[in-house]
Amino acid sequence: MRQLRYFVEIVEAGSFSLAAERLFVAQSALSRQVKELEASVQVQLLTRGARRFELTPAGKTFYDGAKRLLFNLNETLVQTRHANRDEQGVIRLLHSSSVPLVNPLMQRIQTYLANNNGASLEISQMSSEHQGEDLEEGRSDIGLVRLPVHIRFPGVQVEELYTEQLMLAVPLLHPLSERTEIAVVELREELFVSLPHAERGGLSYRVADLCMRNGFFPRAARATSRKTTLLNLVEAGLGIALVPASMRAVAPAGVRFVALSGMDSLTAVALLYRRGASQLVKGFAAALLS
Missing domain, CATH: 1.10.10.10 (Winged helix-like DNA-binding domain superfamily/Winged helix DNA-binding domain)
Known part of the structure; x- marks a missing residue:
């Protein structure tokens, strides 16, 4: 050494x-x-x-x-x-940019920390497709991703946490910003600032799947992003995005959110953790799943 x-x-x-x-x-x-x-x-x-x-x-x-x-x-x-000091230790938590740490997640995290004085969190952001490998190799303990997860690792457990509504994000001056509700099929001619990758899952894949169920594939804007910055592209007027309702909490001021009509506009968040994880990690996972 x-x-x-x-x-x-x-x-x-x-x-x-x-x-x-x-x-x-x-x-x-x-x-x-x-x-x-x-x-x-x-x-x-x-x-x-x-x-x-x-x-x-x-x-x-x-x-x-x-x-x-x-x-x-x-x-x-x-x-x-x-x-050695009778402390529980550090839990290394990952989350994708499409899973902001807001309620209901933050409420569950705060409750866990309040009930476990010896535990602490080390939080990092990482894309969904890279979290599985990081967890399986022991560099992190818990992952929070947006389903679907296409690349599965034998040593990593995937459990659905909760679902939430997708919403349309548009710039304030966009014609659709005055709507209170819109159908996905009406977005056929709009430019999307987030597109799926052929080998990746997550939010962009879920959005593309929803669009294809309505008879079209999202048209690409001139600038695209798979990160939280996609909302900055929306604010700049470069295109629109379908995002989870929880991302309203981290959106810039120049973005307007419009509800989607229909019953098929849900997106799911999943919890990842290594099979055979420590009791500390399992206890935290149980708290998030409760």
Whole structure:
């Protein structure tokens, strides 16, 4: 582990001399440790010049893995120290941009934290299609995604949390902004700022599916986005979007929301967590599902 730390520090410092200063070790000792490391992995990791070095292709791969391994080790140490102090630890929570942390989610999160003083959350945003891999490899604990999820991982459990209405988001000056309700079929000629990817699920796929059920595929606007920024594109007048009602809480002031008519305009949020997760994670998942 010491050799891994030394190697990562050398790469990030950009030189042996600066890394030696940061690590408080002699430069000759640092060079020796790298040579021993290369002997252990049986590949050359660095090509050394008179004043600088370069990572070999194998070295780049090794650096990425070493960095990830050291990060996971640090996370494990933090969790261990929490446990030693009779604390429950940190839950690493992911959510996609189409699942804003507003009610009913935030209410459930607040209730859980109020009832579990030793637990804390580390919250990050990540696209739905990448959350499964992150959870299966142990880099995160809980994921919140918009269904459907096309890429399934054997080690990850998927459970539906709740459903909510889709709504039409339009700029304030759009002709449809004065409507109180609209049918999806009426959007046939409108430009959409969010389109589905062939291999991805989530909100954009659900919207495309809804449009196709009404006899058309969404027409692409000149600027599109799959992130929360799609509402900024709507505000700028570049097109429209069908979004969950909860996104009203994070929408810019220049966006108007119109209800959709019909019974088929629902979208579902799902909870992801690793099979065989800790009791801490299972308890948090149960609180969100309640």
